[in-house]
Amino acid sequence: xxxxxxxxxxxxxxxxxxxxxxxxxxxxxxxxxxxxxxxxxxxxxxxxxxxxxxxxxxxxxxxxxxxxxxxxxxxxxxxxxxxxxxxxxxxxxxxxxxxxxxxxxxxxxxxxxxxxxxxxxxxxxxxxxxxxxxxxxxxxxxxxxxxxxxxxxxxxxxxxxxxxxxxxxxxxxxxxxxxxxxxxxxxxxxxxxxxxxxxxxxxxxxxxxxxxxxxxxxxxxxxxxxxxxxxxxxxxxxxxxxxxxxxxxxxxxxxxxxxxxxxxxxxxxxxxxxxxxxxxxxxxxxxxxxxxxxxxxxxxxxxxxxxxxxxxxxxxxxxxxxxxxxxxxxxxxxx
Amino acid sequence: xxxxxxxxxxxxxxxxxxxxxxxxxxxxxxxxxxxxxxxxxxxxxxxxxxxxxxxxxxxxxxxxxxxxxxxxxxxxxxxxxxxxxxxxxxxxxxxxxxxxxxxxxxxxxxxxxxxxxxxxxxxxxxxxxxxxxxxxxxxxxxxxxxxxxxxxxxxxxxxxxxxxxxxxxxxxxxxxxxxxxxxxxxxxxxxxxxxxxxxxxxxxxxxxxxxxxxxxxxxxxxxxxxxxxxxxxxxxxxxxxxxxxxxxxxxxxxxxxxxxxxxxxxxxxxxxxxxxxxxxxxxxxxxxxxxxxxxxxxxxxxxxxxxxxxxxxxxxxxxxxxxxxxxxxxxxxxxxxxxxxxxxxxxxxxxxxxxxxxxxxxxxxxxxxxxxxxxxxxxxxxxxxxxxxxxxxxxxxxxxxxxxxxxxxxxxxxxxxxxxxxxxxxxxxxxxxxxxxxxxxxxxxxxxxxxxxxxxxxxxxxxxxxxxxxxxxxxxxxxxxxxxxxxxxxxxxxxxxxxxxxxx
Numbered sequence: 001x002x003x004x005x006x007x008x009x010x011x012x013x014x015x016x017x018x019x020x021x022x023x024x025x026x027x028x029x030x031x032x033x034x035x036x037x038x039x040x041x042x043x044x045x046x047x048x049x050x051x052x053x054x055x056x057x058x059x060x061x062x063x064x065x066x067x068x069x070x071x072x073x074x075x076x077x078x079x080x081x082x083x084x085x086x087x088x089x090x091x092x093x094x095x096x097x098x099x100x101x102x103x104x105x106x107x108x109x110x111x112x113x114x115x116x117x118x119x120x121x122x123x124x125x126x127x128x129x130x131x132x133x134x135x136x137x138x139x140x141x142x143x144x145x146x147x148x149x150x151x152x153x154x155x156x157x158x159x160x161x162x163x164x165x166x167x168x169x170x171x172x173x174x175x176x177x178x179x180x181x182x183x184x185x186x187x188x189x190x191x192x193x194x195x196x197x198x199x200x201x202x203x204x205x206x207x208x209x210x211x212x213x214x215x216x217x218x219x220x221x222x223x224x225x226x227x228x229x230x231x232x233x234x235x236x237x238x239x240x241x242x243x244x245x246x247x248x249x250x251x252x253x254x255x256x257x258x259x260x261x262x263x264x265x266x267x268x269x270x271x272x273x274x275x276x277x278x279x280x281x282x283x284x285x286x287x288x289x290x291x292x293x294x295x296x297x298x299x300x301x302x303x304x305x306x307x308x309x310x311x312x313x314x315x316x317x318x319x320x321x322x323x324x325x326x327x328x329x330x331x332x333x334x335x
Numbered sequence: 336x337x338x339x340x341x342x343x344x345x346x347x348x349x350x351x352x353x354x355x356x357x358x359x360x361x362x363x364x365x366x367x368x369x370x371x372x373x374x375x376x377x378x379x380x381x382x383x384x385x386x387x388x389x390x391x392x393x394x395x396x397x398x399x400x401x402x403x404x405x406x407x408x409x410x411x412x413x414x415x416x417x418x419x420x421x422x423x424x425x426x427x428x429x430x431x432x433x434x435x436x437x438x439x440x441x442x443x444x445x446x447x448x449x450x451x452x453x454x455x456x457x458x459x460x461x462x463x464x465x466x467x468x469x470x471x472x473x474x475x476x477x478x479x480x481x482x483x484x485x486x487x488x489x490x491x492x493x494x495x496x497x498x499x500x501x502x503x504x505x506x507x508x509x510x511x512x513x514x515x516x517x518x519x520x521x522x523x524x525x526x527x528x529x530x531x532x533x534x535x536x537x538x539x540x541x542x543x544x545x546x547x548x549x550x551x552x553x554x555x556x557x558x559x560x561x562x563x564x565x566x567x568x569x570x571x572x573x574x575x576x577x578x579x580x581x582x583x584x585x586x587x588x589x590x591x592x593x594x595x596x597x598x599x600x601x602x603x604x605x606x607x608x609x610x611x612x613x614x615x616x617x618x619x620x621x622x623x624x625x626x627x628x629x630x631x632x633x634x635x636x637x638x639x640x641x642x643x644x645x646x647x648x649x650x651x652x653x654x655x656x657x658x659x660x661x662x663x664x665x666x667x668x669x670x671x672x673x674x675x676x677x678x679x680x681x682x683x684x685x686x687x688x689x690x691x692x693x694x695x696x697x698x699x700x701x702x703x704x705x706x707x708x709x710x711x712x713x714x715x716x717x718x719x720x721x722x723x724x725x726x727x728x729x730x731x732x733x734x735x736x737x738x739x740x741x742x743x744x745x746x747x748x749x750x751x752x753x754x755x756x757x758x759x760x761x762x763x764x765x766x767x768x769x770x771x772x773x774x775x776x777x778x779x780x781x782x783x784x785x786x787x788x789x790x791x792x793x794x795x796x797x798x799x800x801x802x803x804x805x806x807x808x809x810x811x812x813x814x815x816x817x818x819x820x821x822x823x824x825x826x827x828x829x830x831x832x833x834x835x836x837x838x839x
Contacts, residue, residue, distance in 0.1 A: 032714030038357045039717065041743040042437035042735055045754035050431035054484045083508060084350060084488045093508065152546050160550040173546040174538045175510065179341060278538040280509040288347075288509075293714055 001321070005314065012310040019306045020299060024068070028061050032293040034081040055081055068299065077303075078296040082289070087300040090285060095304065097176060098281035101274070102266040104197050105205030109262060112209040114255065117216020121251075122243060124221060136210035145272040148203035152276070155199060171199050174278035200277040204269050208262050215258060220251040253324055260316020264309040337516065338839030339532040340815055340832060342825075343544055345558035347509050347537045351495035353471045354424055354432045355487040359733060360557070363826040368514055368533070369497035370471035371405055371413065371524065376823055380634055380737050382465035385524060386413065386472070386498075390465075394777065396456040397464060403451055404521035407474045408502045415453040419445045420475035422455075429483035437736055438467045460775055462782035463635075466738040471498075500528045500830045511536050529817075529833035545810075549573060554815045557825040559808040561619040567810040578821050579632050580807035581734040583625045584688070585799040586679070586695065591760045592726050594677055601797040602642055603652035607698050609644040614803050617690050621808060625801035627790035628741045632822050634779075635739050637787040642794065650702045660703050667703040676705040677726035680719065683710040688729045691802065695729075723758055731805075739786060742770050745798060759798035766792050814838040 035051050052058045056067070071078055077087035116136070120129045139147075156173035159165045172178070178192050223229065224247050232242045271283035278284075282301055289297035321327045349358030353365050353372075366372055375385040384390075387399035405413040422445040425434040443458040457464060474496055481489045495503050501514040512535040520527045536553060538544040545563050548556035549570045559567065559575075567575045588595045588604070595601060614622040623631060626641040653659075658667040658675050667675040679695060681688040689710055696706040706727075711719065719725050732744075743749055747767050749757035769792055773785035809825055811818045816835065819828045 030714070031718035033718065036714055036717040036721070038433075039721065039756075040357070040433075040735060041732060041756045042738075042740075043357065043433050044436035044743070045752060046428065047431050047433060047436050048754060050428055051487065054429075054431055054487060079488060083347075084492055085490070085508075090508065149540075149542055152543055157546045157550060172552065173550070174540075174543045175536065179339070179511070179534050179536075276540045276543060278510075278536075278540065278543060280507070284509060284539070291713065 001318075005318070008314050008317075009310075012307075012314075016303065016306045016310065020072075020303055021065075023302045024065055024295075024299060027293070027295055027298060028064075030293075033057070034293045034295060037082075037292055057081075068296065072299070072303075077300040080289075080294055080297045082292045082294045082297070087297055090297065091282075091300060091304060094280060094282045094285050097279065098267070098270055098274070098283060101197065101200055101204065101279055101281055102263075102270055104201040105208075105266055106259075106262070108201055108205040109209045109212055110255075110259075112206075113212025114216050114252070116209075116213040118220055118243065118248070120213065120217040121220030121224065122239075124217075132213070136213050140207050140210040140214075142207060143272075144203050144207060144269050145276050147206065148200065148273055148276040151199045151203055168195075172196050173199070176279060200273050200279055203276070204266065204273045208265065212255065212258060212262075216251065216255055219254050220247060223247045223251040226250075253320075256319045257316055259319065260313045263312030263315075264305075267305055267308055336836075336839065337529045337531045338834040339534060340530050340555070340834065341534045341536060341553045342555040342557055343536040343538055343547060343553040345537070345539055345541060345544060348506070348512055348535070350487065350492035351497070351503065352473060352486070352489070352492040354421065354430060354434060354473055355492065357433050359735070360825075362735070363824040364512075364514075364535075365471060365497075366469075367499070367824065367826045367829055368501040369495060369499045369503060370473075371498045372471040373399060373418065373468045374465055376469065376737060378821065380632070380822075382463075382469070386418075387468070388523065392464065394457075394460055396454055397468070398448070398452065398454040399468075401451040401453070402521060402523055404523060405498050407476075407498050408496050408517065409474075409477075411474065411476055413472065413474075413498050414450045415447045416450065417472040417475045418453050419447045420479060421470075421472040424473075424478075424483060424486065425470075427483045430486045431484075432486070434470050438470055438738070441467050460777045462774070462776050462779055463738070466736065469736055474498075500525065501533065504532075509537060525830055528830040530829075533829065548810045548812075551812055554812040555818065555825070556810040559810050561617075561621045561806075561808065564619060564621065564808055572813050573810050574813065576809045576811055576818070576820050577621055577806045579623070579630070580805055580822055581630060582731055582805045582807075583628075583630075584691065584729070584731045584802040584805065585625070586691075586802065587720070587725075587728045587730055587759055587799050588797070589723065589726050589759060590798060591723070592677065594673065594675055595726065597656045598796055599652050599656040600658065600675075601800070602795070603649040603656070603702070604699065604704065605642045605797055605800040606645050606649035606652065607702050607704075608695055608800060608802070609698070610641075610802055611644070613691060613694060617687050617694075618803065618805065621806035622803040623806075625804050627793055627801060628744065629739055629786060629790060630734065630822065631804060633737065633739065635783050635786045637783060637790070639787065639790050639794065642797075646698075646702055653702065653704075658703075665700075665703060666705045674705060675703065676707070678707045678709050679727045679729065680709045680711055680716060680725050681729040682713040682716040684713050688731075692729050720758055721754060723760065725758075740770075740774060741789070741793075742774070745793065745796075746770055761796055761798040763792065763796045766796055 035048050080087050080090060116132055120132050123129050152173045155171045159170050176196050181192055184192055229247055232246045270281060271287050274281045274283035275287055286301040344360050349361040350356045351369060353370055356362060356365060371386040373387040374382040377383045386401055386405060388402045389400050391398045401415055407413060424430050425432040425439055441458050441461050443456045446454045448454055477496055478491060500517055500520045502517050504513040504515050506512045514533050516528045516531055518527050541560055544556055547553045551572060564575055567573055588601050590596050610624040624641055626639050629636045653667055657669050661668045679692050681692045683689060692708045696708050699706050720728050743756045745757060745761050745766050747762035749755040750760045750762050769785055769789035773782050773789055776782040776785060809820060814834055816833050817831045
């Protein structure tokens, strides 16, 4: 297993470098200029040219590429052209925020998705099943940024004017914490952060939860038709034990692979959700960097996203082996 | 115990360094909170003493006497050496300082007379010479070791030590900026502010920001859009501020294009657009028709008769220029059969601009002009516009100071320079002459008359169709008092904002 993981990671290196080179070329080919946002009749062309020179943007593309690659390989992400500080410090600030948001969403996706899927499978063709199917499809079709705006409209804005609505369910529309966060007790900080997490993590995760529920339902239905489930029922085991103990483990198998599919999706979905909720994460960093043609920051954030996706896929493959004993990965000299 | 006010904008700040900052909101923080410019503007846009407590103005230069009580927030006094250092850094081409091209073109040299007296010599005379000194010094003792080419990237820009009524506390990029009051700020500069603390928050999505403001979680929404104004007016506890601002929308014509080279054609295109209607419908009334580059609130402004909306006159003007629908297809042609057809570009991120382009397309179709509207991504549009690869473009400029100097936009010397701003390519001897004489006239009344003539000449040349001067909008929570805003900016009176004790 260890050898397999090491081999996969080594294979990922050329892949990530290839992605980065491609992104570099695309960025350079796209029209635009990081200094364009400073264009103004009172900023003379000479001043703009000097700015470009100060940032090394006047060099030919291949020179810029080699220079970037050199510093990248030596572990230096460079300095952001728009924020004027080391990109490493931007990443250090932003990555934990995105992981917090997508981690919470992931928990939500699987908890809600699996729970609903089981209920639907057990009560197949009931009114509840149909209602949940309809609801899931409805939610699944919503783009996350639109859902985010609707959540803000209802749970931050509309309920603000309803007197009897509990304060705990009036959510803040944006940001990661309140302005008095520093003054709060540690419990106060925890609830404040949680309060800010609710709307964005729902916006980010709920459509995936709906699709997990669909997968879970069909996977569960397949499993409960198997002979061994009939045997378990025949032994007189209570239905709860049959479903949760015997059926669940096998039904979860295909769901685990979804993890590998959803992680990258979560990161890309985070771009729009973070913009809507002013969540200071990687998504907003990459969004702003692309709009402002902040080339080094785009490269660094792309790198982080690429690595996250590679790792997510690897985790999914490993989990697959863990839950399904029939799967063995080559390597490790066992064959 | 003055309380904390929360101000929100839709974008993060730039560099807290007057030498290298180019961002509008950051500029306001620099000018009204963190630093002390030599002069400040009053409500009538005349320069008044600030860091410079008095001055002697002569034709060849100006001598400033500085206030002796102003200190950097680390305790070091602000002196004429800081001012001279800032001037020299600004003038050094390596710094790539915006001060040099925005303010200091007319200023040749600086000479420190004593620690609190400094004399500047002018390169040539100017009607409003003090307009060249609306900038704040940076601390020499903290920045003299920074090479000029590194000035834009020095850590100081993210942790500034200023000299103004508020001191820097913390900046969490993309999230918030915290500034605290300076308790011993000199009375001669207005004294310490009332508020203990101002927190700026950055929320990119306009609808989210509106929710924050309407539910009282931010006190001032400084990035409010016209379509959101009515909702602010309907909400108890929040009030709407609207005031004339420094931004104008225009359609820029590329006069090098054969179909657009005749000024009669460009004037006809302007006459075919109902600007009042654009303002009413697209800006919800928050704007006023524009007829030139000088803002209606500026001391140098004289109202001129705008080219009136008149489709018949527009058609006549096109016919006079030789554009007649010769083959009956609804589009005018010239004698050689070339149709009057061009592309109008704008960026899709700004729905108002897209709407303007589409309204213009429909209006111009009715007088036999075939307009193809193309919406591009913002950076792509900027690159095309800058490279003169356009026929016509819907764009806007924001004046970043109170100098009147349209040379960059309309002087023929800028028409063919790569990267310059006369992107229309206008070469009009009369416009050139008026720009040159008006900027060099020292008598304000005479200068004002020349600027009126300039505006009329520009109207005849019509390189732009000036559409409207926008009003700036803000929402302000009722607990915050003393909030006044005008074309000087959102934060111009922030040192006088206060919160009643029971609502702190």
